[in-house]
Amino acid sequence: xxxxxxxxxxxxxxxxxxxxxxKITSLLQDQLYxxxxxxxxAVGVPPSWTPPTDLxxxxxxxxxxxxxxxxxxxxxxxxxxxxxxxxAGSALVGYGKEEREKKGLKGGVIKVGYMCAMMxxxxxxxxxGEIPTWYEIEGESLRATDPTVFYNGLSEExxxxxxxxxxxxxxxxxxTPSTGASWRTIPSSYLVCEQDNAIPAAFQExxxxxxxxxxxxxxxxRLDCGHSPFLVMPKETVAWIRGVAGETV
Numbered sequence: 001x002x003x004x005x006x007x008x009x010x011x012x013x014x015x016x017x018x019x020x021x022x023k024i025t026s027l028l029q030d031q032l033y034x035x036x037x038x039x040x041x042a043v044g045v046p047p048s049w050t051p052p053t054d055l056x057x058x059x060x061x062x063x064x065x066x067x068x069x070x071x072x073x074x075x076x077x078x079x080x081x082x083x084x085x086x087x088a089g090s091a092l093v094g095y096g097k098e099e100r101e102k103k104g105l106k107g108g109v110i111k112v113g114y115m116c117a118m119m120x121x122x123x124x125x126x127x128x129g130e131i132p133t134w135y136e137i138e139g140e141s142l143r144a145t146d147p148t149v150f151y152n153g154l155s156e157e158x159x160x161x162x163x164x165x166x167x168x169x170x171x172x173x174x175x176t177p178s179t180g181a182s183w184r185t186i187p188s189s190y191l192v193c194e195q196d197n198a199i200p201a202a203f204q205e206x207x208x209x210x211x212x213x214x215x216x217x218x219x220x221x222r223l224d225c226g227h228s229p230f231l232v233m234p235k236e237t238v239a240w241i242r243g244v245a246g247e248t249v
Contacts, residue, residue, distance in 0.1 A: 005031075005032060006077045007033070007069040007070075008028055008079060009036045009066055009069050009079070010037040012037070012082075013082025013083045013084050015142070015166040017043060017165070017167065018037035020231065023231065024241070028241065028242075040061055042174075046141070049167075051140045051173075052172060053140070055087070055090060055179060058087050059179070063092075073106030076109045077112070077113065077245045079241055080117045088117070089118070093182045095182065096108055096185050096186040098185075110246075111188065111245070112183065112186055112189075113191065114183075114188060114208070116196050117190075119188070119190065121178065121181050121214070122179065122181045124178055125175070125177040125178065142174065144163070147159040150228055152195060153225050153226045153228075153231075153232035154231060162228070184211075188216060190219070191221055192204045192222045193222075193227060195225055196226055197226060221243075
């Protein structure tokens with residue numbers, strides 16, 4: 001049995017996990033949305049975790065949860081954060097509802113919300129230039145080092161707490177280019193976070209506008225917050241997500 005509202009799938013960013021979406025998940029569930037999230041293989045804690053050497057495990061994980069959300073024919077909205085945008089762009093090729101209907105399949109992804117996320121073309125990556133000062137390379141993985149990069153807008157106590165919940169991230173999955181650009185065929189909404197210290201707002205806008213120039217359907221909206229709108233402005237973030245899902249809020 002299909003659900004009257006689209007299911008919501010979260011794809012988290014580098015170093016993060018679904019726990020960061022708990023507040024907005026609860027608010028969405030209050031509005032009768034079914035929400036799905038799982039930890040991506042690129043993120044973990046040694047020694048039980050081994051960093052992946054390419055994107056394949058993360059793409060498989062993302063497709064698996066989207067397949068589950070589609071189920072017997074549900075509409076699905078995917079909300080991706082930061083590095084999760086590269087996973088969405090690569091993993092969701094062929095998952096658009098219109099594409100699936102042409103193959104006789106029911107349901108599919110009706111829209112993708114890019115939340116200060118990587119929105120890059122196939123075989124592309126965000127230019128890194130010099131290695132940022134806010135993470136360190138440890139073998140084949142990366143450790144974040146500065147809580148203000150992700151959590152500006154929160155109190156120092158809150159920043160310290162959420163920073164303590166971060167895990168290690170696979171170096172290869174951050175460095176590996178995208179393998180697809182699902183935004184070419186699936187409508188998107190881009191949430192520019194204007195005080196972002198991780199991915200500057202100007203760069204976010206550049207990615208969204210570059211996709212539009214290539215023919216993509218991209219709505220651009222803005223919040224006056226840093227890289228974690230789901231923590232700093234949860235109600236406003238949920239209002240945006242509900243809009244991505246087709247509601248007038």
